[in-house]
Every structure is written in structure tokens, then in C-alpha cells.
Amino acid sequence: MSSVLVVLSGAHFWTQTNGHQKPTGYWAEEFATPYRLLTEAGVDVTVATPGGRAPVADEMSLTAEQGGDQFRDYLAGLGTVLTHPVRLEDADPADYDAVFVPGGHGPMQDLAVNEDIAAILATMLPDQSKIVAALCHGLAAFLPAVDADGDWLFRGRRLVSFIDEEERQVGLAANAPWLIETRLRQAGAVFEHGAPWASYVVVDGNLITGQNPASAEAAGQALIAALANKGATVPA
Numbered sequence: 001m002s003s004v005l006v007v008l009s010g011a012h013f014w015t016q017t018n019g020h021q022k023p024t025g026y027w028a029e030e031f032a033t034p035y036r037l038l039t040e041a042g043v044d045v046t047v048a049t050p051g052g053r054a055p056v057a058d059e060m061s062l063t064a065e066q067g068g069d070q071f072r073d074y075l076a077g078l079g080t081v082l083t084h085p086v087r088l089e090d091a092d093p094a095d096y097d098a099v100f101v102p103g104g105h106g107p108m109q110d111l112a113v114n115e116d117i118a119a120i121l122a123t124m125l126p127d128q129s130k131i132v133a134a135l136c137h138g139l140a141a142f143l144p145a146v147d148a149d150g151d152w153l154f155r156g157r158r159l160v161s162f163i164d165e166e167e168r169q170v171g172l173a174a175n176a177p178w179l180i181e182t183r184l185r186q187a188g189a190v191f192e193h194g195a196p197w198a199s200y201v202v203v204d205g206n207l208i209t210g211q212n213p214a215s216a217e218a219a220g221q222a223l224i225a226a227l228a229n230k231g232a233t234v235p236a
Contacts, residue, residue, distance in 0.1 A: 002227045003044040005096040006035065007088060007117055009106025010053035016175045025056035027104035028071035029213045030135045034100060034220030041224050050110055052087035058104045088116045093123040097227060103136025111141035121145040125153050129230060133208040133223050135216060136162040137180055155188035158204035160211045163193045
């Protein structure tokens with residue numbers, strides 16, 4: 001059986017440039033859809049957060065406009081998976097075939113500066129038998145990941161995240177401390193993207209990334225396919 005470590009933000013707020021603590025967390029669809037696909041495919045999924053803190057879904061992702069009712073009920077049904085996640089500090093990358101980081105603005109607050117996720121990525125990305133995947137703002141977790149020489153691990157890799165134009169369209173760009181697309185480009189990523197709000201997934205070797213919530217299903221399917229191609233026991 002394949003095993004995937006899903007790393008969720010433990011942040012409950014996002015600090016704005018004006019000092020406001022904007023309530024946030026993970027984006028419901030970006031976790032729930034891939035999690036459902038993976039578990040239905042027979043993959044063993046472990047959820048971890050920094051400090052083992054119970055993650056919260058961004059309330060905006062639970063609105064009716066976002067299909068929130070279905071996600072709220074699904075998340076509530078997961079019980080201790082979310083109320084008592086594994087401590088990220090205790091997660092051993094050797095135990096997993098893949099690591100997956102969903103988005104929401106939470107990762108901008110905590111995973112973007114987290115040494116534990118950086119160490120996991122530094123172990124798994126160079127290992128072609130492992131898979132690294134992330135969605136939307138989840139790619140903030142990539143920023144602290146460097147190799148033994150201090151070089152950014154994802155320099156020169158093809159990837160996509162939530163784009164700056166999408167951030168502007170939701171009205172959050174002006175007060176954001178930084179924008180994920182801009183930071184990834186500045187760090188040396190080969191950034192690709194689709195139209196705002198359209199599903200768009202980039203597969204670059206053992207790296208799978210998705211642009212936004214609409215990309216959650218396609219990213220989940222790409223991860224399942226990658227596990228199958230590496231000899232896992234899940235169906236393609």
C-alpha cells in the first residue's frame with residue numbers, strides 16, 4: 001500500500017501588512033478532494049501539522065459559493081484525522097512515498113518559515129522514488145527548502161501556484177506581505193500558469209503542483225497516477 005503524508009497549515013490567521021490578523025487556515029476543497037481520492041484509491045494517508053495543532057478550514061472555503069456544505073460535512077466526518085493530527089516534527093520522510101501540501105493562506109503564515117517541512121522536502125525531492133505535491137498557496141512550504149549548500153531546492157523546476165492575478169481579483173494582494181507567484185519566480189522557479197480560476201496542473205518529474213482550488217481534483221488524480229507509475233499498488 002502506498003503512503004502519503006499530507007501536511008496542513010496549523011495557522012489560524014494570516015498577518016497582513018497593516019498588522020491585521022486575518023482569519024484563515026487551509027482551503028477545504030484543496031484538502032478534502034485529494035484526501036477523498038487518495039483514500040478511495042487505497043492509499044494510506046497521514047495528516048500532520050506543525051506541533052500537531054488541530055488545523056482549521058478557512059471559513060471562506062466553507063461558504064455556499066465554494067460548495068461549503070459538502071466539504072463541511074465531509075471534514076466533520078473525518079474526526080480525529082483533523083482534531084488530532086500527527087506532529088510534523090515527528091514525521092519521518094522515509095515512511096512515505098509522497099508528501100502533499102494543500103493551500104489556503106495558512107501556509108503563508110507558518111509553513112513558509114517551517115524548518116521541519118523544509119527538511120522533509122530536502123529529503124524527498126531529490127529522491128526520484130518519492131513524490132512531492134502541493135496546491136495553490138501550499139507551495140509556500142517550498143520556500144524554506146534548501147540543499148546542503150544553501151541553494152533553493154526548487155530552482156529551475158517547473159511549477160504553478162495561486163497566481164498574483166487571482167490574489168488581486170479576490171482583493172487580498174494589496175495588503176499581503178508577499179505574493180506566492182512573485183516569491184517563487186524570484187527564488188528561481190520556472191513558473192507556468194493557466195487562466196485565473198481554471199484548473200491547471202504541472203507535472204515535472206516527481207514534482208506535482210496545482211494552481212488553485214479548481215485544480216484540486218486534477219492534482220489528486222495526478223498524484224495517484226504518479227504513485228501507480230512508481231510501482232505502487234493503487235490503480236492508475
